[in-house]
Amino acid sequence: TKAAPQADGSYKVSGTKIFITAGEHDLTENIIHLVLAKLPDAPAGPRGISLFLVPKALVDDDSSLSGEKNNVHCGSIEHKMGIKGSPTCVLNFEEATGFLVGELNQGLSNMFTMMNYERLSMGLQGNGLAESSYQIAAEYAKDRLQGRAPTGPQLVDKVADPIIVHPDVRRMLLTMRSNIVAGRALSMYAASQLDISRFHPDADVREKADKLVALLIPVQKAYCTDRGFDSCVLGQQVLGGHGYVAEWGLEQNVRDARIAQIYEGANGIQALDLMGRKTVRVNGALLEVLLDEMNEFAAENQPVAELAPYLKSLSNTQTLLVETTRSIIANCADRPDEIGAASYAYMELLGLSLYCYMWNRVLAAAFKGIAQGTGDSNHLEGLVKTGDFFMARLLPRAKSLAEEISAGADSMMAMSVDQF
Template sequence: MPVYKAPVNDTLFVLNDVLGLDRYHNLPGFEDATPDMIEAIIGEAAKVAEEQLFPINLSGDQEGCKRSDDGTVSVPSGFKEAYDAYCQGGWIGLAVPSEFGGQGLPYTLHAAVGEYMSSSNMALMMYPGLTQGAIAAILVHGSDEQKATYLPKMVEGTWSGTMNLTEPHCGTDLGLLRTKAVPQADGSYKLSGQKIFISAGEHSMTDNIIHLVLARIEGAPEGTKGISLFIVPKFMVGEDGSLGERNTVTCGALEHKMGIHGNATCVMNYDDATGYLIGAENKGLSAMFVMMNEARLGVGLQGLSISEAAYQSAVVYARERIQGRSLSGAKEPDKKADPIIVHPDIRRTLMTIRAFNEAGRAFLLWTALQSDIAHRSTDEADRQTADDLLGLMTPILKGVLTDKGFDNAVMAQQVFGGHGYIEEHGMSQYVRDARIAMIYEGANGIQALDLVGRKLGMHGGRAVMALFKEIGDFCEENREDEALVLYTKSLKKGLNDLQASTMWFMQNAMAKPDNAGAGSTDYMHLFGLVVLGYMWAKMAKSANAALANGAGDAAYYNNKLLTGKFFMERLLPETALRKTRIEAGADTMMDMAAEAF
C-alpha cells in the first residue's frame, strides 16, 4: 500500500530560511503570515492531506466516477465528505481577498498547502482547484455584480467552477472554436456548442457549478480575436442569490481516461444555455488566460506532488524489500539478503527523485512569491520585475515539473519491480495520474514553444536578461565561499550553457524558425535545470548558515547539502547535452518527407 506524509519541515525551510517570507510583511496579506502562523497553517494542512484526503486516493481511483442516464455524475465514495471537510477548513479561500469570504493570505502559502493536498489526492483536489482558477478570473475581469453574485459561494465551496475551452476539433488552437453566443434582449446570451475534456464538469458535491466558457458572439471576427468569455451557471441564480431552474448545460458523457479516475472529466453540451459576458466582448482569451496561468502553476504543482508521493512509497519499499547482497559486503548478515536500498542503482534512482523534489518545491514557492509581489506590491519597479519573472517561469515550471514528475513516478515504480505493476501497491496510479499533467493546460511542447517563441523576446528580453544577471551575480557574490564552491562553479557552467543556447537561437532562429521549434523542448529543460540548480545553490547557502549558527537539526541540513551535491554532480551537467542538441538545429528532423514516416 502507498504511504504519504507531508514534507512539513522542508516546506518551512524553503519559506522561512530560503525565501525569508518574513521580509515581505509590507505586502498586503503578509502581515499576518508570521512564522508561527505559517507553521500552524502548514501543520493543519498536513493533517487534512494525510488523514482525510490520502486514505481515499487509491479507492477513488479504483471506483471512479459514474454517469447516470439522466446526465448526473456520482463521485467515488468518501469524496463528498472529504471535499466538505476541505471547504469547511477555509482552504479554497486561503489567498482570496477577505471581502469575498477569503482569508487574504499570500498565494505562496496557498501553493505550499496545495502541494500536500495534490500529493494526497490529485483527482479530488482538481474540483476545488478548478474553482480557485475560476475565482481568479472573475476577480480580475468580472463586474462588481458578478463578483458579489458568484464569489462568496465559490470561496466557501458550496458552488464550484470549471473552465471550458477545448472542443472536439480544436484544443490549443482556440481560434478554431465553434461554440456560439447569441445576444438576448435582457443582456444575456444563449450559448450553443460542445466542449470536451472538462474537468469537474458535472458532479453533485456542490449546489451549483459555475462554468466559464469560451464562445464566439454571432458576427464576431474569426480566429482568436473574436472569442469572448461567459459565465454559464448550472442552475440559474436569482437576484437574491437563490437557485432557480436548471440551465440547459448537460454532461453528455464521461471520458474514459488513463488516470485521475476520481475526477469527472466530461463532455459538456450547451443547448441555448443562458450565459453572461465576463470582461469585454471579443477579449475572452485574455480573461481566460488569468485562469489558464493560474492553472498552469497548479499543474506544475501536480507534477511535483505526484513525484513526492511516489518517492515516499518507493523509499519505504526500498528499506523493507530484501533482495541480493550489497556489492561491498553484507549489510544485514543475520538475514538471507540485504534491503535493496543498499544497492547503488536504487540509491541513484531515489536520490534523483529526491534532488528534483526538493529543488522543485523551492522553484514552485519562489515562483508563487513572484505572483504575490506582482499583485500586491506598491512599488512599480518591484511589480514589473516580479511580473516579468512570473511570465517567464510559468511555461518552464509547468513543462519541466510535469515532465520530470512523470519520469520520477516511473522511476519510483521501477523500484518496486514487478510489484510496481500491480495495482494494490498504488504505483501504477501515480504513473497514470502524472501523465495527464504533461498534456492539459497546454501540452508541454506548446509550453516550450511559448517560452522560446514569446517569453524570451518579451519587452526586448527584459525578463531573461534580468534572471541571467541575478543568477550570475549570485555566483560571483559567493565565489569565495568554500562551502559553496561546488554550487557556484556548477551553476555558472549551467548558466553559460543556457546563455550560449539563447544566443544560438538569436543567431539561427530568426531566419529559420524551425530551429527554434526543433530545440524548444531541450531549451525548456536546460532552462529548468539551471533554475533548479539556482534553487539548490540558495538552499545550500541557507543550510550552511544554519549549521554555522548551530540552529535547528544538523542532520537535516547535512542531508540537504548531500542531496544538493548529488544534483550538482549528476543532474545539472545535463545542460551540456541539451545545448548540443539545440545547436544541432532542425535540418535532420525536417528534411524527411512526411509520407516517409
C-alpha cells in the first residue's frame, strides 16, 4: 500500500488490505481505518512504513460529516470457518484521503502501541468461549443419564446415573475448568501489569511492570487461546453427538475459538517472539523479573500451611523452567535452529508454569475465604479441588515439555524439503 503526500498535508492512500475485521458495515455513520502504507521515498523494509488514518466518510473541520465518501471500498467479504457475525473484508483504497498518525516511517511502532491490548483480548476470547463450553458441558453431564458409576448405582430410582459420575467425563470437565480458572487469572494479572506500566506514579514500578508485560503477553495470547480451543473441543466431546450438531452451540464455540490462535499474531509467532526477543536476546532478564515476583509471593504466603504443597509444586516448576531456559540460551549461540525448534514447547512450559503460579494465587485467596467464612464455601472448596486436579494431572506435563526442548532441533530439521 502506497501513500502520496498532498499540498494540504494530507495523503492519497492506494492499495489493498485483506482480513479487515468489520471493514464495512452500516452500524455507525463512519468507519475510521488505521492503515499502514509507504511513501515513495521511504526506506526499504519495515522501517519505511508509516501509519495513516483513513475515514470511510470525509469529515469537515468542525468534525461533522462532509457528505463526501472517501475512496475506500469493500471488495469482498470472506467466507469463514467461524466468527460469522463479524464481516471480515477485503478493502480497496483508490487514492483515498488519509492523514498521518505520528511521525513518518514510525508506523509499526505506532501500531504496536495497541497490540498488547489486542493480544490480551485474544487470550480472553479463548478463555471466554471455553467458559461457555464448560457451562454447557457441565450442565449436560449432570442431566444426561447413561450407564452406572464404577462404584455402584448413584440414582437407584433411575435406569442410569448421570454421566458426570464417570471418571473420563470428569477428566474432561476438570481439565476445562483447571485451564479456565488459571487462564482468567493470568489474563487479569497481565491486564493489571499493563495498567501499572502506564499509570503507576513510581517510575521503577512502571519499568518492572513493563518488563512483565513484555514477557506475559505472548504467553497469555498463545497459551490461553490454545487451552481455550482445547477446552471447546473437550466440551463438545462431553456432549458426544449432540456436541457435533449446531443445536447445542458447542460446535460454534469450536469454530469461533479457532481464529484466536491465528489472528493478532499467530501463536507460533508469539512463541518465537517469546523465545528469541524476550528470552535469549536479553539473556533471561525478563524471566528473572517474573521469578522474583513468584518468590515474593511464596515468601509472603509461607505461613499459610494449607498452601505449602502448592508452593512446593511452584518451586519445582520454577527450577525446571530456569534449568531449561539456561540450557536453551547456552545451546543456541552456534546452533541457529535451536530457538525456533524450542520456541513452541518453551511457550507451553512457561504457560504451564504461569498457570501453576496463578493457581497458587487463586488457592491463597480461596483458603483465606474458607478460613474467614466469607464467600460461597461450596464454590471455594470446589476451587481447591480443581486446583488439586491441576497440580496432579496437568502440571506434570512440564517435565515432558522440558524433555522435548532438550531433544534439540536435529530431528525437526533432518528431512530435506522434497521428503515432505
